[in-house]
Amino acid sequence: MCTAATYQTKDFYFGRTLDYEFSYGDQIAITPRNYPFSFRHAGEMNTHYAIIGMAHVAGNYPLYYDAINEKGVGMAGLNFVGNAAYADVTSDRDNIAQFEFIPWILSQCATLSEVRTLLERMALVATPFNEQFPLAQLHWIISDKTGSITVESMADGLHIYENPVGVLTNNPPFPQQMFQLNNFMHLSPKQPVNTFSDDLALTAYSRGMGALGLPGDLSSASRFVRVAFTKMNAFSGDSEKESVSQFFHILGSVDQQRGCCEVADGKYEITLYTSCCNVTKGIYYYTTYENHQISAVDMHRENLDGGALICYPVIQGEQINYQN
Numbered sequence: 001m002c003t004a005a006t007y008q009t010k011d012f013y014f015g016r017t018l019d020y021e022f023s024y025g026d027q028i029a030i031t032p033r034n035y036p037f038s039f040r041h042a043g044e045m046n047t048h049y050a051i052i053g054m055a056h057v058a059g060n061y062p063l064y065y066d067a068i069n070e071k072g073v074g075m076a077g078l079n080f081v082g083n084a085a086y087a088d089v090t091s092d093r094d095n096i097a098q099f100e101f102i103p104w105i106l107s108q109c110a111t112l113s114e115v116r117t118l119l120e121r122m123a124l125v126a127t128p129f130n131e132q133f134p135l136a137q138l139h140w141i142i143s144d145k146t147g148s149i150t151v152e153s154m155a156d157g158l159h160i161y162e163n164p165v166g167v168l169t170n171n172p173p174f175p176q177q178m179f180q181l182n183n184f185m186h187l188s189p190k191q192p193v194n195t196f197s198d199d200l201a202l203t204a205y206s207r208g209m210g211a212l213g214l215p216g217d218l219s220s221a222s223r224f225v226r227v228a229f230t231k232m233n234a235f236s237g238d239s240e241k242e243s244v245s246q247f248f249h250i251l252g253s254v255d256q257q258r259g260c261c262e263v264a265d266g267k268y269e270i271t272l273y274t275s276c277c278n279v280t281k282g283i284y285y286y287t288t289y290e291n292h293q294i295s296a297v298d299m300h301r302e303n304l305d306g307g308a309l310i311c312y313p314v315i316q317g318e319q320i321n322y323q324n
């Protein structure tokens with residue numbers, strides 16, 4: 001499972017949790033402006049916007065899971081197993097292989113409105129990266145400070161949905177996730193009052209009862225509601241530290257602890273990493289399951305006019321601050 005969310009304070013933030021039972025081997029990868037992209041069906045692109053994100057780098061190619069560009073657009077791929085279906089190559093579209101989708105959008109779109117325009121003539125096609133990587137079944141959230149959209153390529157075509165809540169998890173398809181929120185419209189961060197019956201002396205005997213009924217389990221549908229409630233009600237100061245801290249707390253609401261989600265005998269899905277990008281400033285913050293200290297890579301500390309990928313390893317292992 002995975003969860004993605006956006007958050008706006010003074011700056012715009014975008015990030016995700018990546019939940020799985022093993023890691024593909026990830027790095028924080030910066031693609032500078034002159035790294036040549038060679039799209040399988042859409043030609044060469046020798047210069048473009050710079051990108052930073054989490055990727056598996058294979059044969060010098062950044063297979064991004066989530067990333068942002070220098071202009072303020074963020075994008076993440078999340079599992080959409082059983083529902084994702086990719087198209088065949090046709091001559092009347094920009095045919096973009098599923099693994100090229102993040103580079104295709106982030107390399108040339110400065111705003112969400114440019115993304116919408118580009119998507120009008122795009123098809124996501126089933127060309128695999130190589131035999132080693134079977135096609136991942138994904139759907140995507142794409143955001144800038146003005147809003148978010150969800151992109152789902154299914155057997156009946158490419159769906160582009162407005163995403164007014166700015167979160168995404170996994171199955172079911174996005175319209176069902178949004179519809180389900182109707183069932184929780186009575187939840188509130190405020191204390192409830194007794195509307196059950198005037199004849200009963202019911203009281204709010206504990207704090208936090210306004211959200212009683214918010215689902216607590218790890219299913220994708222439950223995480224969608226939980227992170228939506230948390231994000232929509234989240235409140236923080238707008239400094240960088242307060243915003244980043246609050247963002248990790250929002251995604252902390254859907255954190256997966258080892259042992260609670262068994263996917264095979266003795267195999268557990270966990271939150272491998274959590275990311276928080278300051279999209280405005282081009283900074284990629286992250287924590288991992290084994291490292292709660294926030295680490296960061298700032299794209300603007302690199303020469304973004306280069307032509308070679310710049311990669312940083314994911315720092316693992318708890319960093320404990322002993323006080324004596």
Ligand SMILES: C[C@H](CCC(=O)NCCS(=O)(=O)O)[C@H]1CC[C@H]2[C@@H]3CC[C@@H]4C[C@H](O)CC[C@]4(C)[C@H]3C[C@H](O)[C@]12C
Binds near residue numbers: 065099
């Ligand atoms: C496993 C992850 C999703 C985690 C998730 O959502 N778990 C929920 C389970 S559940 O749905 O709730 O049951 C996804 C998210 C992004 C993916 C990579 C995208 C680039 C590339 C695309 C190629 O085609 C295949 C290899 C490739 C490296 C991909 C590997 C893997 O697929 C990644 C890491």
